[in-house]
Amino acid sequence: MALLTREAKGVFAISPTPFDEEGAVDFDSLGRLVDFYESAGVTGITLLGQLGEAPKLSHHEATRIVGNVLQRTRLPVVVGVSAPGYAAMRALTGDVMAAGAAGVMVAPPNTLRTDDRIVAYYEGVADALGDSVPLVLQDYPLSFSVVMSPSVIARIARAVPSCVMLKHEDWPGLEKISALRNFEADGEMPRISILCGNGGLFLDFEAERGADGAMTGYCFPEMLVDVVGHAAAGRIEESHDIFDAHLPLLRYEQQPGVGLAVRKYVMKRRGLLASDAQRLPRSMLSSRARAEIDLLLTRLGRQDSRVELVG
Amino acid sequence: MALLTREAKGVFAISPTPFDEEGAVDFDSLGRLVDFYESAGVTGITLLGQLGEAPKLSHHEATRIVGNVLQRTRLPVVVGVSAPGYAAMRALTGDVMAAGAAGVMVAPPNTLRTDDRIVAYYEGVADALGDSVPLVLQDYPLSFSVVMSPSVIARIARAVPSCVMLKHEDWPGLEKISALRNFEADGEMPRISILCGNGGLFLDFEAERGADGAMTGYCFPEMLVDVVGHAAAGRIEESHDIFDAHLPLLRYEQQPGVGLAVRKYVMKRRGLLASDAQRLPRSMLSSRARAEIDLLLTRLGRQDSRVELVG
Amino acid sequence: MALLTREAKGVFAISPTPFDEEGAVDFDSLGRLVDFYESAGVTGITLLGQLGEAPKLSHHEATRIVGNVLQRTRLPVVVGVSAPGYAAMRALTGDVMAAGAAGVMVAPPNTLRTDDRIVAYYEGVADALGDSVPLVLQDYPLSFSVVMSPSVIARIARAVPSCVMLKHEDWPGLEKISALRNFEADGEMPRISILCGNGGLFLDFEAERGADGAMTGYCFPEMLVDVVGHAAAGRIEESHDIFDAHLPLLRYEQQPGVGLAVRKYVMKRRGLLASDAQRLPRSMLSSRARAEIDLLLTRLGRQDSRVELVG
């Protein structure tokens, strides 16, 4: 299968991991999700991210999920392989690349500080994984407590040729995109694909700043596809119109801790997941919170006809 | 002047501190801001909060700003008096209460950990300030790194009778409001006023969860007033309609670090501030960012006729 | 094999995980270490702690290490089973308890905040592991960023009957020991065993404050055994004499990040480890640092005749 490249564009949907009520991986729902992502127009799928509950999976479960998805779709699949040790990272990478993944994503350990150590960490990752494995750099300070300046990303991009993509979820992050594109224009770093996270909370402007798209798990990836498409075509007002319609729900989903519960609940209401169960420990939605989401869905449905709910 | 009570409701606008281009306090703009807040229908004003650049003011400047505002308005005024030592906190409190402030607000020091120490810290504050000074507890984990559970807030409310208000800006925070109101209903804590911050990012639902209103600095306090009013009257759809219209801009203003620059820029464009200058060190807006805000204002103007801009 | 009890005393040596130069687990050195710990007079062994590089081991390696040690010694063995999800924690616990471990140790996830959530987390752990598995609560704020007050430990001790031991490594921590023993005397919590960590940096006074001993990995566990023994017998001066002799080296070993490298280097020089290799990523010693350790060993050897070095 094709490897991830510096030219990657569009929307990589970050898939949650479906579980049944007993906590087992629900492969039926996973298959349904993959089919849904394809029909929604995404250009790739990301598995085993933070919100995929990856740290709660065994190595065996993780590789089985990846294998399952790779058998169902021809879309490029990026797999999160972050681990405390390079050995475990290499083992999982070897398995998923052999199964056909397009690349792997690595988040920094939350104790990493100073530009020099951040660069050294990713040089070590590339040494461990080998030059031929496309690498996605995950830049998510709110979650990982590691802050990367544009210049440290440029250093990594120069030092690690296999690093072809930035998963950008700094907050605020708009100036960072501009700074990186300026670095590229000035020849200070090679071009990398920039896909934005953070649930898409700033995707309207990120797309206009030069991002190549989104890599995030918002429960209506159709909107992400719309915004990236409109922005690429210069349809600014249309881009903001559809974005703004979704923003009240998107903002609700983007709450730390409870966000995954919101996402799974909506995906269950959309008929994609049989259950919104999470593995323990977890955050849960109160009945009040579910009613709030229902209200947001009802209001969204008046503006976006794709909101069809079950149950 | 009347003191702050447990029954306080509505919107307390958090005022930025206007500076001129040389960094001096701009009292003309400050007066204009106060008049504007009154005309916008707020029920109180908060001075010297984090976004009021309070830590960058001298004691003399701080008391002069408070005196100035108190001479101009009969609205209740809350003053931020957070300080590393109780002595400085007491000195500023004495000055502003003598000048007619309605109460003071105290944020926790960012190294405070464990329920016991949080409660002890606020007991010490009340000891230092005296029982007769109404106290606002500021709960803002994203900024202060101090997380307060509902039960620790209940303990403070029981242990510190002068604590009459919570400035609520936990994120996520909806369940916290419900939990506190349940504690009150169960007699586990006395009633306190709950005014919500975070720029108002969840005010639509916070008002429905039982919050008494907002205490925040969003650049269109008119919207905050609308939402609190609609919610109090049970006009749910109207509340969400006006909230959703402002959400794209509100979300842009709510970015950490750069948010104050956005707020001051909009207030300058609204003719309220003569300059959007901040004291150093500061975050600045790029021309690109200003264009993005202009776009958001233009789009907002189509839905809210109160968007009138100058310059 | 006997289970861990609330009456546990003495020194539980935290074993590093020996690796060979290629990064494979070195079971020969592991066996030698176990024999050494027995001869040094420890009363238990702890495996797979933070400094045992546990996060860098696969599940299979972890269980093999535990099985190996359990076959070699009749000392009680505590196993670190911390994991992001309860499912993985339960799986490893089941395996090691079936193999004969005396109990398991669980550190809090580094995002845990507020007393209520800390208590709920350990209630969840006990639910997941079952009541019959003795649990060691690991309280190490410097490493985990989670601060536990004496009262939250008391709440856990009351709510979780299987929690029989505290691995105490708060800093400062002396008053905490006194507070916990006072709680026990007042009937506010059941007795728990308190074994101290932090490399033993305050063991001289901790033992006098009422701790039952040490659970740490200092490279000369003989000293820890001496101090605990002297303190239990009221030989205060003797306790401080041997402690003070080791303090210069102990302090050097207790440096964050590089400490494990110091420990493995000394254990190699003592003939216990064939190699001081760590799995990647790791901290390394410069030649200058090794010379400093050699100087400390030479100076220590003048006061403690047990310092015999090889290589």
Add this chain to the structure above:
Amino acid sequence: MALLTREAKGVFAISPTPFDEEGAVDFDSLGRLVDFYESAGVTGITLLGQLGEAPKLSHHEATRIVGNVLQRTRLPVVVGVSAPGYAAMRALTGDVMAAGAAGVMVAPPNTLRTDDRIVAYYEGVADALGDSVPLVLQDYPLSFSVVMSPSVIARIARAVPSCVMLKHEDWPGLEKISALRNFEADGEMPRISILCGNGGLFLDFEAERGADGAMTGYCFPEMLVDVVGHAAAGRIEESHDIFDAHLPLLRYEQQPGVGLAVRKYVMKRRGLLASDAQRLPRSMLSSRARAEIDLLLTRLGRQDSRVELVG
């Protein structure tokens, strides 16, 4: 009075701020402290550091303390001027330099992240204070949460000519000293004076690694003077002998939070301070803790004849 230079050596004693039981600054004790520091052989004095309770002083008190000390001694005096805003920093700097201070010390704000922003922050400081004011860079990650790599210190040293000294208290920090001295030897940065903090916990080796001395507040500065002197003269064993004798007490004093209470208690017992009072909020010593310190002093007195106690 002479300004601080890149060649500064020896021991700069960080003075606590003496208060009486009512919380007023005790200028008698301050004078006694200054005389004591001179007699102990220090080469400079540092005022208004973190452990000088500087954040709890008013601007007026701070300048009065500095003026008082400058009238009493001809030793160079460094003054901590850290503040949230550059304006306040400049105001205090102007006052103390006019009064005869030798230089000022600035700690980074605790939210500062990434090499670029750290460098920009200190460039801004130098802009605000002016080129002629010697600047001490305070590098204390444990307290300020800001980690500076050797290369970022080198960048600051190149970019800010007035930065003549590093107050080094990273932990671990030995390799950092070697790295900086190597940078200097390679011409990658100008020479700066390196004085070590952290209570002196690694001063024995820091002096051998190339540090110019110590800037810290250990309650027996005589020992710091000894170690720096022995190391400069190549008397390695003598240096370690006196250091090791003090290490048990030094380690006890170096506990976070409670350390200042220990220091003031010992200084009171040495007859230097009339009271060990701190301004609120504060950490206090239990009677048990005081007994532990007394034991350490007794034991130290057997090895260092300068331990003479009163009260």
